[in-house]
Amino acid sequence: xxxxxxxxxxxxxxxxxxxxxxxxxxxxxxxxxxxxxxxxxxxxxxxxxxxxxxxxxxxxxxxxxxxxxxxxxxxxxxxxxxxxxxxxxxxxxxxxxxxxxxxxxxxxxxxxxxxxxxxxxxxxxxxxxxxxxxxxxxxxxxxxxxxxxxxxxxxxxxxxxxxxxxxxxxxxxxxxxxxxxxxxxxxxxxxxxxxxxxxxxxxxxxxxxxxxxxxxxxxxxxxxxxxxxxxxxxxxxxxxxxxxxxxxxxxxxxxxxxxxxxxxxxxxxxxxxxxxxxxxxxxxxxxxxxxxxxxxxxxxxxxxxxxxxxxxxxxxxxxxxxxxxxxxxxxxxxxxxxxxxxxxxxxxxxxxxxxxxxxxxxxxxxxxxxxxxxxxxxxxxxxxxxxxxxxxxxxxxxxxxxxxxxxxxxxxxxxxxxxxxxxxxxxxxxxxxxxxxxxxxxxxxxxxxxxxxxxxxxxxxxxx
Amino acid sequence: xxxxxxxxxxxxxxxxxxxxxxxxxxxxxxxxxxxxxxxxxxxxxxxxxxxxxxxxxxxxxxxxxxxxxxxxxxxxxxxxxxxxxxxxxxxxxxxxxxxxxxxxxxxxxxxxxxxxxxxxxxxxxxxxxxxxxxxxxxxxxxxxxxxxxxxxxxxxxxxxxxxxxxxxxxxxxxxxxxxxxxxxxxxxxxxxxxxxxxxxxxxxxxxxxxxxxxxxxxxxxxxxxxxxxxxxxxxxxxxxxxxxxxxxxxxxxxxxxxxxxxxxxxxxxxxxxxxxxxxxxxxxxxxxxxxxxxxxxxxxxxxxxxxxxxxxxxxxxxxxxxxxxxxxxxxxxxxxxxxxxxxxxxxxxxxxxxxxxxxxxxxxxxxxxxxxxxxxxxxxxxxxxxxxxxxxxxxxxxxxxxxxxxxxxxxxxxxxxxxxxxxxxxxxxxxxxxxxxxxxxxxxxxxxxxxxxxxxxxxxxxxx
Numbered sequence: 001x002x003x004x005x006x007x008x009x010x011x012x013x014x015x016x017x018x019x020x021x022x023x024x025x026x027x028x029x030x031x032x033x034x035x036x037x038x039x040x041x042x043x044x045x046x047x048x049x050x051x052x053x054x055x056x057x058x059x060x061x062x063x064x065x066x067x068x069x070x071x072x073x074x075x076x077x078x079x080x081x082x083x084x085x086x087x088x089x090x091x092x093x094x095x096x097x098x099x100x101x102x103x104x105x106x107x108x109x110x111x112x113x114x115x116x117x118x119x120x121x122x123x124x125x126x127x128x129x130x131x132x133x134x135x136x137x138x139x140x141x142x143x144x145x146x147x148x149x150x151x152x153x154x155x156x157x158x159x160x161x162x163x164x165x166x167x168x169x170x171x172x173x174x175x176x177x178x179x180x181x182x183x184x185x186x187x188x189x190x191x192x193x194x195x196x197x198x199x200x201x202x203x204x205x206x207x208x209x210x211x212x213x214x215x216x217x218x219x220x221x222x223x224x225x226x227x228x229x230x231x232x233x234x235x236x237x238x239x240x241x242x243x244x245x246x247x248x249x250x251x252x253x254x255x256x257x258x259x260x261x262x263x264x265x266x267x268x269x270x271x272x273x274x275x276x277x278x279x280x281x282x283x284x285x286x287x288x289x290x291x292x293x294x295x296x297x298x299x300x301x302x303x304x305x306x307x308x309x310x311x312x313x314x315x316x317x318x319x320x321x322x323x324x325x326x327x328x329x330x331x332x333x334x335x336x337x338x339x340x341x342x343x344x345x346x347x348x349x350x351x352x353x354x355x356x357x358x359x360x361x362x363x364x365x366x367x368x369x370x371x372x373x374x375x376x377x378x379x380x381x382x383x384x385x386x387x388x389x390x391x392x393x394x395x396x397x398x399x400x401x402x403x404x405x406x407x408x409x410x411x412x413x414x415x416x417x418x419x420x421x422x423x424x425x426x427x428x429x430x431x432x433x434x435x436x437x438x439x440x441x442x443x444x445x446x447x448x449x450x451x452x453x454x455x456x457x458x459x460x461x462x463x464x
Numbered sequence: 465x466x467x468x469x470x471x472x473x474x475x476x477x478x479x480x481x482x483x484x485x486x487x488x489x490x491x492x493x494x495x496x497x498x499x500x501x502x503x504x505x506x507x508x509x510x511x512x513x514x515x516x517x518x519x520x521x522x523x524x525x526x527x528x529x530x531x532x533x534x535x536x537x538x539x540x541x542x543x544x545x546x547x548x549x550x551x552x553x554x555x556x557x558x559x560x561x562x563x564x565x566x567x568x569x570x571x572x573x574x575x576x577x578x579x580x581x582x583x584x585x586x587x588x589x590x591x592x593x594x595x596x597x598x599x600x601x602x603x604x605x606x607x608x609x610x611x612x613x614x615x616x617x618x619x620x621x622x623x624x625x626x627x628x629x630x631x632x633x634x635x636x637x638x639x640x641x642x643x644x645x646x647x648x649x650x651x652x653x654x655x656x657x658x659x660x661x662x663x664x665x666x667x668x669x670x671x672x673x674x675x676x677x678x679x680x681x682x683x684x685x686x687x688x689x690x691x692x693x694x695x696x697x698x699x700x701x702x703x704x705x706x707x708x709x710x711x712x713x714x715x716x717x718x719x720x721x722x723x724x725x726x727x728x729x730x731x732x733x734x735x736x737x738x739x740x741x742x743x744x745x746x747x748x749x750x751x752x753x754x755x756x757x758x759x760x761x762x763x764x765x766x767x768x769x770x771x772x773x774x775x776x777x778x779x780x781x782x783x784x785x786x787x788x789x790x791x792x793x794x795x796x797x798x799x800x801x802x803x804x805x806x807x808x809x810x811x812x813x814x815x816x817x818x819x820x821x822x823x824x825x826x827x828x829x830x831x832x833x834x835x836x837x838x839x840x841x842x843x844x845x846x847x848x849x850x851x852x853x854x855x856x857x858x859x860x861x862x863x864x865x866x867x868x869x870x871x872x873x874x875x876x877x878x879x880x881x882x883x884x885x886x887x888x889x890x891x892x893x894x895x896x897x898x899x900x901x902x903x904x905x906x907x908x909x910x911x912x913x914x915x916x917x918x919x920x921x922x923x924x925x926x927x928x
Contacts, residue, residue, distance in 0.1 A: 022827075024827075024828060027828050050706070050707055052706045052707060052708075053706070056824070056827075059825075059828075059830055060827055060828030060829050060830055061828070061829060062829050063829075063833075086825075173672055173673075176672060176673045177672075177673050177674075177675070179673075182669065182673065184667075184669065185651070185667055185669055185708075185710060186669050187649070187651055187668075187669070187710065203648075203649055204651075204668040204669060204672055205646065205648065205649055205650050205651070205668060207672065208637055208640060208641075208668055208671065208672050209637075209640045209641050209643075209646065210641070211641070240731060241731050241732065241735065242514070242516045242517070243514055243516060244516075244649075244728035244729075244731070245728070246649060246651065246710065246727070246728065263710070263727050263728070263731070264708035264709070264710065264727070265708075266731070267704060267705045267708070267727070267730070267731065267734060268705065270731060270734050270735065270738075271705065271734065271738070271823070274734075274735070274738035274739070274742070275738070275819050275823075277742065278738070278741065278742040278745070278815060278819060279815050279816065279819065281742070281746070281815075282745070282811045282812055282814070282815035282816075283808055283811065283812050284812050284815055284816055293837050293840040293841055293844065296816075296837055296838075296841040297841050297844050297845060300809070300812045300841065300845060301845060301848070303808065303812070304805060304808055304809065304812075304845060304849055305849075307804060307805055307808050308805065308849060308852050308853065308856075310804075311800065311801040311804040311805055312801060312856055312860075314800055314801075314804070315797050315798055315800060315801055318796065318797045318800065319797045322793050322797065325789075325793050325796050325797075326790065326793050329786050329789050329790050329796075332782065332786075332789050332793075332796035332799075333779050333782045333783045333786065333789075334779055335796075335800075336775065336778055336779060336782065336799075336800065336803065336912070336916070337775040337776060337778075337779055339800065340771060340774075340775040340778070340912070341768060341771055341772065341775060344747055344767065344768055344771050345764070345768065347746045347747065348746055348747055348748050348764045348767070348768075350746070351742060351743050351745075351746035351748055352743065352746075352748055352760075355739055355742060355743065359735070359739075360520070361523075361550075363486075363488075363520075363524055364488060364491050364523075364524030364525075365524050365525060365526050365527075366523055366524055369527075373757050373760055374760075376757040377757055377760040377761050377764065380757070380761050381761060381764060381765060381768060384765070385768055385769075385772060388772050389772065392772075392776055396776075448800070448804070452800070
């Protein structure tokens with residue numbers, strides 16, 4: 001307790017520091033401890049840091065030093081720290097530890113974290129490790145491994161607190177007091193009927209304030225949501241956000257309680273889902289949490305490959321106007337301007353729309369309003385920047401006709417960019433495709449084609 | 465209770481539907497009720513829906529219908545539903561309601577939600593409304609309004625559960641049982657010293673399982689974090705995610721307990737912060753939660769304005785090679801390919817880096833690893849796609865020299881895109897600028913210049 005008592009005396013100094021992760025000094029301290037091979041010192045020092053911060057410290061070490069640290073700590077490397085490590089370091093750590101140690105780690109973790117680590121193991125090694133875990137824990141881990149990644153089944157933990165609805169508050173509390181290893185954290189007591197079907201939840205904040213003799217079923221049972229094990233984690237995240245939940249019960253087809261997902265796990269999922277959308281929009285596949293250069297290459301090559309061909313399609317469009325380009329070289333100089341501004345207007349509309357779809361903000365009358373808004377925005381920005389482009393071109397090339405041509409081309413490109421930027425993702429969503437992934441190709445390629453062919457086409461008609 | 469009892473019998477049918485917001489039938493039902501002017505029917509129907517879902521229903525109505533609904537419901541429009549509405553509808557609703565009704569709404573809400581609504585009111589109206597709220601609630605609202613938007617002070621609620629550390633579990637529980645309107649939800653009891661300074665927190669899940677005579681100070685007080693009222697909400701969100709918190713205490717400079725932030729509020733903040741990063745990267749300012757076309761225009765015009773000039777700078781670079789372009793028109797046809805692929809490689813590196821910075825994944829040795837990874841990825845993709853571009857150009861123009869020139873230009877552009885895509889955001893971050901906002905301009909413009917001038921420059925040297 002001393003450690004805590006010290007903090008208790010004046011916790012705020014350390015608590016109130018702007019905690020943007022761990023600082024360099026801390027990392028250096030641990031590097032020194034590891035390189036000095038000071039096992040006991042390392043173990044003692046680690047106790048002062050939250051597992052998440054320790055994971056950050058390890059991630060900021062040179063990889064070599066980290067590997068040394070793992071060998072040094074061996075069975076004293078805490079499971080909750082391993083679970084917080086980035087995927088690549090996690091795998092390195094697990095590979096460096098003996099089957100026995102890994103088995104102990106899996107045994108001590110919540111089933112959701114244990115499943116995460118177990119899924120990092122090669123199949124045959126997983127076998128060997130599982131043989132050394134007790135039947136209950138092993139069953140829990142194997143059950144959640146049976147569900148696909150990124151589903152509620154993978155996220156849920158198998159330990160939760162459930163009570164028959166006919167129990168009194170007193171019975172429930174006495175039961176909890178007498179129960180070993182309750183899940184940590186838990187925020188609700190789930191009520192079940194004799195068939196173990198979920199019938200409601202009582203928040204601890206309600207339970208703790210109720211008289212002991214009250215029936216649990218009389219405590220305004222709040223069941224705003226429950227999820228199936230096969231529900232996609234993005235759907236689960238939406239439910240948490242929509243209903244401000246602290247935890248959600250996971251029910252099987254018959255409505256029986258099979259697990260619990262707590263909000264602290266959802267916070268990570270929300271980050272991940274947002275990250276995937278953002279990266280997909282920039283043409284990076286599957287979240288870009290890299291183990292290696294090879295992963296980085298694989299996550300980016302597909303979109304570059306597609307773009308290799310769309311880019312030549314655009315060139316094809318330009319080549320139609322070779323004669324005009326030879327005549328008026330100014331067109332070759334100016335055409336990237338039209339494409340660049342149009343491309344930006346397109347990306348803006350696209351990002352806003354993809355985001356709105358992800359937040360379920362594109363349903364009913366709202367979709368119509370969005371399309372109308374994008375059109376009017378494109379009209380307005382189109383007018384402003386077409387005139388701007390025209391004026392700069394006029395000052396530069398002193399050619400009113402050329403200036404008129406680029407203005408008109410710019411304006412039509414703006415309209416196309418705005419409208420396609422909102423309609424394409426909405427359309428792909430309706431077709432069941434992920435708008436974040438597929439939209440950019442269509443929008444940006446079509447914007448380029450409209451930009452170049454409207455500019456060069458108009459020039460051919462007017463200036464030749 | 466009947467409502468709940470019904471649900472209790474078989475909740476899972478309705479609970480387990482894939483709840484992607486509310487369905488069209490529901491929206492139509494409510495539209496009909498509103499247009500029929502069926503006030504009582506509307507009020508009864510609303511009771512079956514979660515405030516967040518009701519807000520969705522209203523947002524999916526035609527604006528006209530929504531305004532009718534507000535007038536129809538008047539004082540029966542629940543405050544928690546108003547708080548869930550999008551900003552534009554929220555303001556419409558508040559303007560349509562009388563000062564008295566708004567005052568009652570603010571009075572019934574948690575101080576953080578009340579402050580949100582109050583901040584939507586014109587100053588003079590805010591005055592009038594506040595005069596009709598009781599002193600305590602009013603003080604709470606005004607206090608949080610005194611903090612800047614997007615800070616912990618704005619997010620926190622003023623009601624929390626605190627107990628002297630020397631109390632026993634029993635005293636704490638009896639105290640809570642006897643206290644009216646406790647915050648909902650709350651997950652921890654905060655421990656304070658006689659100076660009301662925060663000394664620790666006891667999770668309810670621990671408290672409820674402890675024997676009544678245990679001292680609160682003996683229940684492993686967990687104080688992994690606390691925040692200052694002026695801390696930026698992005699920082700607060702990071703702390704919640706890093707330490708898997710359910711709630712965090714807000715302390716003043718002296719360490720005195722002044723408020724509490726719960727994770728359900730953070731979930732929305734995390735969404736908002738992610739959204740702002742994603743939109744900023746696409747050149748959309750301040751989150752793009754629009755009230756009007758005018759807002760949309762304002763959020764996008766700045767970046768388009770910057771791009772207007774960067775685009776002409778790029779044109780300037782091209783114009784240097786006018787003579788070469790006149791000679792070999794194929795260059796004008798092919799140059800967009802180099803720029804397009806380079807631009808994509810740049811956006812990919814940029815998105816990955818900006819994301820990693822937001823997740824505090826760019827500190828210590830990790831930054832170095834990231835730069836190395838981007839360089840090698842650019843090398844690899846550079847080789848593959850330079851050869852690809854070269855081959856297609858060869859097939860098309862049957863000119864080995866031209867094909868060689870575009871390959872080399874493509875490769876150098878890839879290297880530049882990858883390296884600038886990771887170094888620029890890291891650099892801007894070190895300079896204290898928001899990498900999500902400012903990076904794209906630098907990276908994409910420089911990539912275009914490198915693409916065009918390397919391609920046209922090489923062509924001038926080799927082909928002329």
